[in-house]
Amino acid sequence: MIEVGGSMGLAAYASHPERSRGRRFPEPEAPTRTAFQRDRDRIIHSTAFRRLVYKTQVFLNHEGDLFRTRLTHSLEVAQLGRSIARSLRLNEDLVEAIALAHDLGHTPFGHAGQDALHTCMKALTPVGTTVDAGSDGGWGFEHNLQSLRVVDKLEERYPAFDGLNLTFETREGILKHCSRANAQRLHAQDASGVAQRFLQGGSPSLEAQLCNLADEIAYNAHDIDDGVRSGLLTLEQLDEVPLFEQYHRQALSAHPQLGGRRLLFESIRLMLSDQVYDVIDTTRERIEVSGVDSVDAVRARGPLVAFSVDMGARSQVLKGFLLRNLYRHPQVMETTDRARRVVTELFAFYMQQPTELPDAHARSEHLARAVADYIAGMTDRFAIREHERLSGASLFP
Known part of the structure; x- marks a missing residue:
C-alpha cells in the first residue's frame, strides 16, 4: 500500500480529498490515488471525453485543422485552472477533473446544437403544466445538466453501476448552471445535494x-x-x-x-x-x-x-x-443555421422512427430524453452523416 498525501500543502478552505462527501455508490479507496485524481482518470478514459475532439467550439471541425474543439478548449481550461489553483493552494486535481468534464454533455455544433435541442425538448411540454423528472420533455436541455447526466448515468464502463461514480465535489463543479425547475427535479431524484445550492443559495467549492x-x-x-x-x-x-x-x-x-x-x-x-x-x-x-x-x-x-x-x-x-x-x-451564422436544422430534423426523425435509434436508446421508457441523449452524444461529423443518411439532404458538402 502506497500512502497518498492528497492534502499536502492545501489551504484550510480548499477541498481535501480525504474529507470528500463521497460517491453515490461506495467503493474502496484507491491505494495510489486520491479520490479526485481517480475522478480525473475516469473522465479521461470515458467515451464522452474522446468525442470532444470532434465537437465544435466556434468553427466546425472540418473547417480547419487548427481551430479549437471542445477537447482542446477543455485542456486549456484545465491548464489555466491548475495554474491559478496552485497559487491559491486549492486542489489542483479537483480543478482538473471539473475542467475536463465540464463540457462532456455539450451537443454537436456548439451552442447552435444546444439551442436547437432545447427548443425541441421544450416544445413537448404544454404551457403551464408541471412535468415530472422522468417524463418526455419538461427539462428542456441544459448542457451542464447533460454533462452531469453523462457522468452519472450515460457512461457504461462498470459492472456495478451506471456512469463514472464520481465524487460529490467533482459532480458539484460540473453542474455549473441549472435552472430552478431542473434543480427541483434533480434534487427530488438525487438526495446527495448536488443541486441544493440552486434552491437554497450559497456557492460551490x-x-x-x-x-x-x-x-x-x-x-x-x-x-x-x-x-x-x-x-x-x-x-x-x-x-x-x-x-x-x-x-x-x-x-x-x-x-x-x-x-x-x-x-x-x-x-x-x-x-x-x-x-x-x-x-x-x-x-x-x-x-x-x-x-x-x-x-x-x-x-x-x-x-x-x-x-x-x-x-x-x-x-x-x-x-x-x-x-x-x-x-x-x-x-458563422450561416453555418450555425444549418447546424440547427440538422439537430432539429434528427430529433423529429427519431421521434417518429425510434427503431432507427441504437437498441439501448430505443428501449428507453422516455423516448424524447433518449433521443436527446443520443443526439447530444454525437460528434459534428457523425451528426452530419446521420442527417444525410436519414434525410438525403447534404447540408455540409
Whole structure:
C-alpha cells in the first residue's frame, strides 16, 4: 500500500480529498490515488471525453485543422485552472477533473446544437403544466445538466453501476448552471445535494468557482486566436477593445519589429498572464476578508473567485465584442443555421422512427430524453452523416 498525501500543502478552505462527501455508490479507496485524481482518470478514459475532439467550439471541425474543439478548449481550461489553483493552494486535481468534464454533455455544433435541442425538448411540454423528472420533455436541455447526466448515468464502463461514480465535489463543479425547475427535479431524484445550492443559495467549492472563471478566460483568449486565423477578425478591429489593445501595445513596445501571428500570440499571452494574476490577487484578498476556513464555510457564502472590478468590466467588453463580431458574424451564422436544422430534423426523425435509434436508446421508457441523449452524444461529423443518411439532404458538402 502506497500512502497518498492528497492534502499536502492545501489551504484550510480548499477541498481535501480525504474529507470528500463521497460517491453515490461506495467503493474502496484507491491505494495510489486520491479520490479526485481517480475522478480525473475516469473522465479521461470515458467515451464522452474522446468525442470532444470532434465537437465544435466556434468553427466546425472540418473547417480547419487548427481551430479549437471542445477537447482542446477543455485542456486549456484545465491548464489555466491548475495554474491559478496552485497559487491559491486549492486542489489542483479537483480543478482538473471539473475542467475536463465540464463540457462532456455539450451537443454537436456548439451552442447552435444546444439551442436547437432545447427548443425541441421544450416544445413537448404544454404551457403551464408541471412535468415530472422522468417524463418526455419538461427539462428542456441544459448542457451542464447533460454533462452531469453523462457522468452519472450515460457512461457504461462498470459492472456495478451506471456512469463514472464520481465524487460529490467533482459532480458539484460540473453542474455549473441549472435552472430552478431542473434543480427541483434533480434534487427530488438525487438526495446527495448536488443541486441544493440552486434552491437554497450559497456557492460551490472554490475549485468549482475557479473552473467557471478559467472557462471564461480560456474561451475569450482562444476565440480571438481562432477569429483572426479564420479571417473573420482583424487586429485593427481588436484594437477597438481596450483589454486587447493594451497588451497589443505592450507587445509592440517590447518588440517593435514583431508582426503576424507572433504579435498576436504575444498579445494574447500578455492578456492571459495579467488576467491570471488579477484573479489570484483578487481572490486571495476576498478569501482573507471573508475569513473562510473550510469548504463548508465557502459553500455558505457568495462567490469568492473573481476578477477585480476593472478587469471584470474590461472582460465583459471583450465578450460583447466577440458576440457581435465573431459569434454573430454572417459566415458563422450561416453555418450555425444549418447546424440547427440538422439537430432539429434528427430529433423529429427519431421521434417518429425510434427503431432507427441504437437498441439501448430505443428501449428507453422516455423516448424524447433518449433521443436527446443520443443526439447530444454525437460528434459534428457523425451528426452530419446521420442527417444525410436519414434525410438525403447534404447540408455540409
